[in-house]
Amino acid sequence: MSKSEKKEGTASFHCPIPISDYKSVLLAHGSGGKLTNDLIRKMFVPPFRNEQLENLHDGAILPSLNGRQLTISTDSFVVNPIFFPGGDIGSLSVHGTVNDIAMCGAEPLYLSVGLIIEEGFPMDDLWTIILSMEKAAKEAGVQVVTGDTKVVDRGKCDKIFINTTGIGAVWPEMKIGASEIQAGDKIIVSGDIARHGISIMSVREGLEFETVIETDSASLHGLVNAMRKKGEIHALRDPTRGGVSSALNELAEASGYGIQIDEENLPIREQVRGACELLGLDPLYVANEGKLLAFVNSEDADAVLNAMRADPLGKEAAVIGEVVEDHPGLVVLNSRIGGRRVVDMITGEQLPRIC
Amino acid sequence: MKYLDEYRDREAAEKYINLVKKMVTRQWTIMEICGGQTHAIVKYGLNHLLPYEVNFVHGPGCPVCVTPQELIDKAIAIAEQPDVIFTSFGDMMRVPGTHKDLLMAKSEGADVRMVYSPLDALKLARGHPGKEVVFFAVGFETTAPANAMAVYQASKTGVKNFSILSSHVLVPPAMETILSSPENRVQGFLAAGHVCTVVGYEEYYSLAERYKVPIVVTGFEPLDILQGTYMVLKQLEEGRYEVENQYARVVQSQGNIPSQNIIKKVFRVTDRNWRGVGGIPKSGLELRSEYEAHDANKKFEVNIGEAENSPECIAGEILRGVKKPIDCPVFGTKCTPEHPVGAPMVSSEGACAAYYHYGNYRQRSLQSGTPGQKELQTEKNLGTNQ
Numbered sequence: 001m002s003k004s005e006k007k008e009g010t011a012s013f014h015c016p017i018p019i020s021d022y023k024s025v026l027l028a029h030g031s032g033g034k035l036t037n038d039l040i041r042k043m044f045v046p047p048f049r050n051e052q053l054e055n056l057h058d059g060a061i062l063p064s065l066n067g068r069q070l071t072i073s074t075d076s077f078v079v080n081p082i083f084f085p086g087g088d089i090g091s092l093s094v095h096g097t098v099n100d101i102a103m104c105g106a107e108p109l110y111l112s113v114g115l116i117i118e119e120g121f122p123m124d125d126l127w128t129i130i131l132s133m134e135k136a137a138k139e140a141g142v143q144v145v146t147g148d149t150k151v152v153d154r155g156k157c158d159k160i161f162i163n164t165t166g167i168g169a170v171w172p173e174m175k176i177g178a179s180e181i182q183a184g185d186k187i188i189v190s191g192d193i194a195r196h197g198i199s200i201m202s203v204r205e206g207l208e209f210e211t212v213i214e215t216d217s218a219s220l221h222g223l224v225n226a227m228r229k230k231g232e233i234h235a236l237r238d239p240t241r242g243g244v245s246s247a248l249n250e251l252a253e254a255s256g257y258g259i260q261i262d263e264e265n266l267p268i269r270e271q272v273r274g275a276c277e278l279l280g281l282d283p284l285y286v287a288n289e290g291k292l293l294a295f296v297n298s299e300d301a302d303a304v305l306n307a308m309r310a311d312p313l314g315k316e317a318a319v320i321g322e323v324v325e326d327h328p329g330l331v332v333l334n335s336r337i338g339g340r341r342v343v344d345m346i347t348g349e350q351l352p353r354i355c
Numbered sequence: 356m357k358y359l360d361e362y363r364d365r366e367a368a369e370k371y372i373n374l375v376k377k378m379v380t381r382q383w384t385i386m387e388i389c390g391g392q393t394h395a396i397v398k399y400g401l402n403h404l405l406p407y408e409v410n411f412v413h414g415p416g417c418p419v420c421v422t423p424q425e426l427i428d429k430a431i432a433i434a435e436q437p438d439v440i441f442t443s444f445g446d447m448m449r450v451p452g453t454h455k456d457l458l459m460a461k462s463e464g465a466d467v468r469m470v471y472s473p474l475d476a477l478k479l480a481r482g483h484p485g486k487e488v489v490f491f492a493v494g495f496e497t498t499a500p501a502n503a504m505a506v507y508q509a510s511k512t513g514v515k516n517f518s519i520l521s522s523h524v525l526v527p528p529a530m531e532t533i534l535s536s537p538e539n540r541v542q543g544f545l546a547a548g549h550v551c552t553v554v555g556y557e558e559y560y561s562l563a564e565r566y567k568v569p570i571v572v573t574g575f576e577p578l579d580i581l582q583g584t585y586m587v588l589k590q591l592e593e594g595r596y597e598v599e600n601q602y603a604r605v606v607q608s609q610g611n612i613p614s615q616n617i618i619k620k621v622f623r624v625t626d627r628n629w630r631g632v633g634g635i636p637k638s639g640l641e642l643r644s645e646y647e648a649h650d651a652n653k654k655f656e657v658n659i660g661e662a663e664n665s666p667e668c669i670a671g672e673i674l675r676g677v678k679k680p681i682d683c684p685v686f687g688t689k690c691t692p693e694h695p696v697g698a699p700m701v702s703s704e705g706a707c708a709a710y711y712h713y714g715n716y717r718q719r720s721l722q723s724g725t726p727g728q729k730e731l732q733t734e735k736n737l738g739t740n741q
Contacts, residue, residue: 273356279471280703337368337577339400341713347692 017127018042025121030151043127044147047134052110052145060145062110062167069170073100076163082129084203086214087289089162090132095217095289096240097166098140102221103236103292105174105228108140113147114163119154129160140219142166168221171228178254180234185323186301187259188294190223190308191216191316192267193244197286198275211271218290223313230307231300237293242346245284247293248331249345259331261321261343284333285346295323362576363399371581372404375588379408383591384540385584386533386676388526389547390417390704391575397709399577401584409584412540412676413709415529416547418494419446419702420674421629422522425662427452430491430520432657434465440483442476443491445469450698453663473505473519480509480517489651492519497549499523499640500614503621506642506649520651523640524627526550527558532635533675534566541676543587545573545580548602553618555610559598567596574602621646630664630698631671668697673706680710687711 019042028035045053052060077093094111101108113133117126137144199215220238227233235255239247244266252259268283276283290313296304301319308314331343387393393413396402402411415421431452434441441457448457448469461467466486470476473490480488492502502519509517526547533539546559551572559570569590573583583601590597600606618640627639642650667685672678680686680699690696692711699705 270356277356277359335399335577336363337365337399337401337404339404339577341398341400344712 015047015127015131017124018046019123019127022123024123025117025119025126025151027119027151027153030117030149036149039149040147043130044149047130048137048144050143050145052143053147057146060110060112062145065109065169068172069106071101071104071106071168071170072165073097073104073168074163074165075100076161078158078161079200080158081200081203082125082159084215085199085212087199087217088129088132089160090129091136092215092217092289093162093164094133094136094140094142095219097164098136098142098219098221099238099240099289099292101166101168102219102224103176103238104168104170105176105224105233105236106168106170106221107225108142108166108168108219108221110145110167111137111142112165113144114165115147115149116157116161116163117149117151118157118159119151121159126160129162136219140221171225174228174233176233176236178235178251181251181255181257181295181323182234182297183257183323183325184298185234185295186298186319187248187261187321187323188296188301188305188308188317189239189244189267189320190220190292190294190314191290192269192272193239193288193291194268194272194276194283194286196240196289197243198272198281200287201279202275209271209275213269213271213275216288216290218313220290220292220313223292223308223311226307226311226314227294227304230303232297233294233304234297235293235295239288239291239293241287243283243285243287244293245282245331245343246345248343251293251295252331253329255323256328258324258327258329259321260324260326260334261331262334263336264334265318265320267316267318284343298322359576362574362578364578367578368404368581371578371585375409375581375585376406378585378592379406379588380592382408382410383542383588384410384412384676385543385545385587386412386414386541387545387573387580388414388416388530389545389549389575390414390420390702390706390709391549392416392545392547392573392580393706394704394709394713395575395577395580397713400713401577401580405581405584409588412679413673413706414544414676415533415629415632415674416495416526416550417674417699417702417704417706418498418522418524419450420670420698420705421524421529421632422447422450422493422698423628423630423662424452424664425628425659426520426522427456428454428659428662429652429657431455431457431460431465432659433489433520433651433655434460434467435463436487436655436657438486440466440468440479440486440488441491442468442470442479442488444471444493446702446704447491447493449695449701451695451701453660473502474508477505477509477514477517480514484516487516487518487654489655490517490519492521492523494522495524495526495547495550496553496618497547499618499622500553500611503617506621506646507617509649510646515648518649518651518654519642521622521639521641523622524629525624525638525640527562528635528638529629529632530559530562532632532638534562534568536675538675538677541568543569543591544571545583545587546570548572548574548579548606551600551602551606551610553611553614555608556598556600556606557608563596563598569596570598572598572600572602572606574605629674631668631674633671665696670697670699670707673699680707683707 308317
C-alpha cells in the first residue's frame with residue numbers, strides 16, 4: 001500500500017516532515033554520523049520528547065519505583081504490509097509490548113525502540129510510522145526513553161522492522177500466572193476475536209475484500225486496571241499470534257487443568273466470520289492485537305465482566321468458558337450444534353484450503 | 356450469518372440425530388467422499404452425536420492427499436529451477452516429497468508463492484515476463500474449471516511464460532475402484548457436493564445400480580451431513596440403492612454446463628496414479644495437445660530420483676475406507692502435523708489431520724501405554740451418546 005492510499009497518512013498533515021532534503025532513508029542515516037544525528041534530533045526526539053530521551057545518552061536512567069516489582073518484555077514487529085486498515089507497524093509495535101506488560105498485571109511505563117530500516121525506505125513513510133508510535137505511546141501513557149536505528153542494504157530487510165522493549169511496574173495486589181489458575185475459574189474474552197489477522201490478510205496481495213476490516217490493535221492496560229479492582233484475576237493473556245486457541249492451550253498445559261469453551265459464546269464479527277469461512281480459516285487460530293483473555297475467580301466473574309463492558313475496549317466482553325478438572329491440559333469446545341471436540345494448538349501457519 | 360447459521364442449528368440437528376437413532380437396526384459403514392466433509396464431521400463432533408451404528412469411513416476426496424509423491428518431487432524440482440516462480444494453493448506447501456516439501460524449497464531460495472486462484476498466478480506471469488510462472492493445478496472436478504480458464508486465457512492472450520503442472524483427478528473412477536475392491540466395506544456414500552456442483556450426478560446412477568449402493572449428494576455444513584447420512588441410512592434400512600440429492604440448493608443433476616465445457620476444451624481424460632491407491636484408468640485430467648505450451652510437464656526437463664513413499668504410512672488404506680487414522684501404527688507418534696509421514700496428516704482436508712486436530716491424539720506420544728487406549732477413553736468421555 002503506498003502512502004497515498006494510507007488511511008492514517010493524514011497525521012503528517014499537521015506535523016510536516018522535519019527532514020525534507022532526503023526523500024528516502026540512506027545507509028548513512030544509520031552509520032552513526034551526521035545524518036544519523038539529524039534523524040534522531042529531528043525525527044525521533046521531538047515526537048517522544050522527555051527528559052531521558054533528550055539526554056541522548058547511550059541508555060536511560062529511570063527514577064526509582066518505590067519498591068514496586070518490575071516487569072520487562074520485548075517484541076519484534078515485522079508485519080507485512082506495514083500499513084493496514086486501522087493501524088500500522090508503528091502503532092502495533094507500541095500496543096504489542098504495552099499489552100505484554102499489562103498481561104503480567106503491570107502498568108507499562110517505559111519503552112525502548114529499535115528500528116531496522118531497509119535502504120531506500122521512503123522518509124515520508126518513516127515519519128508516518130513515528131507519528132503513529134507517538135500517538136499510541138501518548139494514549140497508552142508510556143514514554144519512549146531510548147532507541148536505536150540501523151539501516152541495512154536493500155533486500156536485507158523488508159522495508160522496516162521494529163523492536164520495542166517495555167518496562168512496567170506490577171500493580172501491588174496482583175498475582176498473575178498459570179499457577180494461580182483454579183478449577184471453576186471463568187474465562188472472559190474482552191471482545192470480538194480474529195479481527196487483526198483478517199485485517200492483515202485482507203490487504204495482502206491477491207486477497208481483496210469488498211468491506212474494510214480494521215485491526216483491533218489497542219493498548220489494554222487501562223482495561224486491566226479497570227478489571228483488577230473488581231475481582232480476583234488469576235491469569236491474563238493477549239491472544240496474538242496463534243489466536244485464542246494457542247493462548248488457551250498454553251494455559252491449560254501450564255496449569256494442569258482442562259479448559260472448556262462454548263462456540264456459541266465466542267464473539268466474532270460477521271465480516272470476520274465470513275472471511276474465515278471463505279478462506280477456510282478457524283477464527284480460534286487467527287491473531288488479535290487488542291483483546292485479552294482473563295481467568296477470573298468464578299464468584300467475581302460478573303463484577304469483572306461488568307467493569308470490562310463499561311470500558312470502550314471491553315464493550316463486547318463475554319464469558320466464553322471455564323476451567324475444569326477433567327481432561328487436564330486439553331481445551332475442549334462445545335460446538336454450536338451440541339458436539340464436542342478438542343481445540344488443538346496450531347502447527348505452523350494456517351494454510352488456506354484448496355476447495 | 357445467512358445461509359450458514361441455518362445449517363448449524365442445534366434443534367434441527369437434534370431432530371435428525373433422533374430420527375437416525377430411531378431408525379437404525381444394525382451397524383452401517385458410510386463413506387463421505389470429500390475431506391471437507393470429514394473435517395465437518397470431526398470438527399462439529401457429529402461422530403459423537405450419532406449413534407454407534409453409524410460408522411463413517413473417510414474417502415479419497417482430499418486432492419492434496421492423493422497427489423502422487425513423484426509429482427510433488429517434480430514440483431519441487433521445477434520450483435528450484437532458475438527464473439521460475441512456482442505458485443500453489445496453501446494446502447500443498449507442506450506435503451512431504453521424498454526429500455523435502457515446497458516450504459523447505461522456499462527456505463532454500465526457491466521462489467515459491469501461495470496463491471488463492473490460478474488467475475492470480477496468471478496475473479503474476481503477466482507482471483513478470485522475464486520469469487516462468489508455474490501453477491500447481493491440484494484438485495478434483497471442483498477446481499478444474501478455474502484452472503482450465505487460467506490456461507485458456509493464457510493461451511488466448513499469449514502469456515507464454517505461464518504453465519500448469521496438472522494433477523487433476525476425477526471422483527467417479529475412484530468410487531468405482533473402492534467398490535470393486537474385494538476388501539471394500541463401504542455400504543453407502545455421501546457424494547461430494549462441490550464436485551457435483553460442477554459435473555452433476557448423472558454418472559452415479561450406473562454406479563449405484565451396479566454395486567447396489569446408495570449414493571446421496573451431500574453438502575458440507577453439519578446439518579447437510581446429518582441429513583445426507585439420514586438419507587443414506589434410510590435407503591440402507593429399506594434395502595434401496597438410489598442416487599439422491601441432499602444438496603439441492605446448490606447441485607443440479609446435469610451440473611454446471613459452462614464449467615464442464617471449459618474443462619473439456621482445455622483438458623482431456625487420462626490415466627492417473629493416486630498416492631496410496633495406485634493407478635486408476637481414466638481418472639485424471641491432462642492438458643490437450645493444443646495447450647501443451649502451457650504444460651509444465653512438457654516445458655521443464657527435470658530429473659527426479661525414484662519417489663520413496665514411507666512404508667509405515669497407511670494412507671492408501673485410509674483413503675479407500677479400509678482403515679481409519681487411529682489404526683495407523685505411526686499416527687500421532689511418528690506422524691504428526693509437525694512431522695508428517697503422509698499427506699493426510701498435512702492437508703486441511705486430510706482425515707489424519709482431522710483426527711489429530713480435533714481428537715485427543717496429541718497425548719499418544721506422551722504416554723507409553725497401549726497405543727490408542729488413552730485417546731479412545733477420552734473419545735468416550737467426550738461422547739455424549741455413547
